[in-house]
Amino acid sequence: MSHDAIVIGGGIIGCSTAWHLARRGARVTVLEREARVGLGSTARSTAIVRQRYSHEAAMALALEGLREWERWSDRVPPGDQGKRASLRNCGVLFLLPAGEPSTPQLARSMRQVGIVAEQLDRDALAQRFPTLQFDADESVEGLYEPEGGYVDAPEQATRDVARAAAAAGANIVTGARVREVLTEWRDGGLSVRGVRTDANELLEAPTVINCAGPHSGWVNLVARSPLALQTAPLRQVVLHATATSQAERLAALPVIADLRHGYYLRPDPERLRIGAVWPEDETEWIAEADAHEPTAERAVLQRRLEAARKRVPWLEPDQIMGLVGLYDVTVQDWYPIVDRTDTRGYFVAIGTSGAWFKAAPVIGWLASEVVTANVSGRNTDAQPLELTLPNTGYRFPMSLFSRRRTPVPLAYGGGVLG
Ligand SMILES: Cc1cc2nc3c(=O)[nH]c(=O)nc-3n(C[C@H](O)[C@H](O)[C@H](O)COP(=O)(O)OP(=O)(O)OC[C@H]3O[C@@H](n4cnc5c(N)ncnc54)[C@H](O)[C@@H]3O)c2cc1C
Structure with missing residues (x-):
């Protein structure tokens, strides 16, 4: 051939x-x-399908990706039993230190590109997301993308x-x-x-x-x-869990990327994920992609869960498994x-x-x-x-x-x- x-x-x-x-x-x-x-x-x-990026063209590309996932069932033929991946557009909420001068500029750029982006102060956050914990004097603000979410099965x-x-x-x-x-x-x-x-x-x-x-x-x-x-592989430990007993409460949550407490949360009861967002948690460079520790360390999983619980105190996964993945990073x-x-x-x-x-x-x-x-x-x-x-x-x-x-x-x- x-x-x-x-x-x-x-x-x-x-x-x-x-x-x-x-x-x-x-x-x-x-x-x-x-x-x-x-x-x-x-x-x-x-x-996770979010659109907040520091570069306008990257925002636009992320939005283009979102539109593709929205039309996914028209794009690709169905698989076994009519199955296809699908987008859950539960929204994506970034939680940031309040008063960062870059946030209003970022929100403006996002809107210019056509992204729906809302800026929410602490009180608006507490009202909009009543099951999340915001301390009374917390210096936090939100950048919310109501159209974002996650694809259920990559x-x-x-x-x-x-x-x-x-x-x-x-x-x-x-x-x-x-x-x-x-x-x-x-x-x-x-x-x-x-x-x-x-x-x-x-x-x-x-x-x-x-x-x-x-x-x-x-x-x-x-x-x-x-x-x-x-490009080089970077090892990532992610908490992977089920939380079907909390499915209803999780269904009311957006994806959260919490830069104050240093985690992201995908609120999927069947495939709950909690990962890292701070650069200091992303330092495990691997010399050769096939030679890395494939088992997630318990202590790291515990740290991820504790970070998420600062915001979602009621979070109680049924079964925690953890996973290790490699990013292909342009260093x-x-x-x-x-x-x-x-x-x-x-x-x-x-x-x-x-x-x-x-x-x-x-x-x-x-x-x-x-x-x-x-x-x-x-x-x-x-x-x-x-x-x-x-x-x-x-x-x-x-x-x-x-x-x-x-x-x-x-x-x-x-x-x-x-
Ligand atoms: C833990 C984790 C969380 C992530 N979260 C998000 C997220 O929330 N949102 C988001 O947008 N992105 C996320 N990403 C990134 C996203 O998943 C990747 O950008 C994307 O999957 C990369 O796809 P790829 O095809 O380049 O790589 P891969 O899926 O790794 O595909 C490369 C393929 O090449 C094959 N291969 C390698 N060497 C050879 C060879 N010599 N011969 C033949 N085949 C070979 C491998 O087996 C593999 O199947 C995440 C990634 C990880 C690891």
């Missing part, structure tokens, strides 16, 4: 990229090393995209680990030739796209194409890299930095645009793309996701809130 493009990695980004390439008629094959798609960091994602969402990609003609191969990216010197430069799998199978293609999530840095190295902006600025590289035919859609499940189907589309433009003869280094996001009409500058960008300033001291 001949291929126009090979995608390394069947996470939500790789499957989305393949989907959009296949829709354009490309013969595309996804190689996923696990037995099913979506078992990498996507499976462990909290899948692994299912990946299967949805893989199904849509297959229906468009993509070939999704699981249990196929890429161990080599083949390159050769040609016409004074490096060109990609294809990949070799662990089973020693050689697949030739003029285009190879690295969508390997936390393994992306390693794949760039074996492709002899290290980037100036680097310099926590923004994705969706770009061509200096190796002809070799592309990347990586560095989603723990924050871009929310717009993954859109990022796949952006990646397909970058690939198509370059394959058609446009050098996007010389002529960067600006793409109109289909749902919102926002003109998205691909320079934000360039491998050659000056790192985006770290607004919150670095970290997942970007």
Whole structure:
């Protein structure tokens, strides 16, 4: 079988990229090393869909992602028993120290982009969310996104995209680990030739796209194409629990990102999640994605629960399990890299930095645009793309996701809130 493009990695980004390439008629094959798609960091994602970012274009991309999830049942064919992932739009509430000068500016920028964003003072918060605890003299304010929420099942969402990609003609191969990216010197430069799998199978293609999530840095190295902006795996411990006995009370809660107490909460009774939001909790860099401690430390889970209970004192999970996931972080600025590289035919859609499940189907589309433009003869280094996001009409500058960008300033001291 001949291929126009090979995608390394069947996470939500790789499957989305393949989907959009296949829709354009490309013969595309996804190689996923696990037995099913979506078992990498996507499976462990909290899948919160929020729009508060420090950069306007990132806000717009997050909004575009939200609109995609709202239309998900029209976008992808149903799976077994009619199942698809779905958005629970319970709202997203950011809790911030009161009086931060950046908050009104942020709310204004969000509204300019079309995001519904409300600023709430302490009393308005207490009235709106009566089951949350706000101390009488607490210096807190809220930035509330009523349209936000979370996607219930990120692994299912990946299967949805893989199904849509297959229906468009993509070939999704699981249990196929890429161990080599083949390159050769040609016409004074490096060109990609294809990949070799662990089973020693050689697949030739003029285009190879690295969508390997936390393994992306390693794949760039074996492709002899290290980037100036680097990606590295960052270990995350998240409290994962059930709390079905509190389903009714949880249903009245928004997603909470509490920067005062240092946690986020996904109020899903079946898959409750409590994770970290402070940069000082995000320091566990891993040298090699396959070599990390896979068990969540009890003490860390306890710390997450205690942080959340400062705001939700009645929270009593039925069963606490905990999980460990890896972010694929662009270490310099926590923004994705969706770009061509200096190796002809070799592309990347990586560095989603723990924050871009929310717009993954859109990022796949952006990646397909970058690939198509370059394959058609446009050098996007010389002529960067600006793409109109289909749902919102926002003109998205691909320079934000360039491998050659000056790192985006770290607004919150670095970290997942970007
Ligand atoms: C704990 C956690 C919480 C998160 N919470 C949120 C959130 O609330 N909101 C949000 O928007 N985002 C969130 N994210 C981020 C989001 O989940 C990721 O941005 C997204 O899932 C990345 O998808 P991916 O396809 O790039 O990576 P992955 O899902 O990791 O996919 C990469 C795939 O490549 C495969 N692979 C790797 N190497 C090879 C190889 N050599 N050959 C073949 N296959 C290979 C892997 O098996 C994997 O399936 C979170 C992430 C984590 C870990």
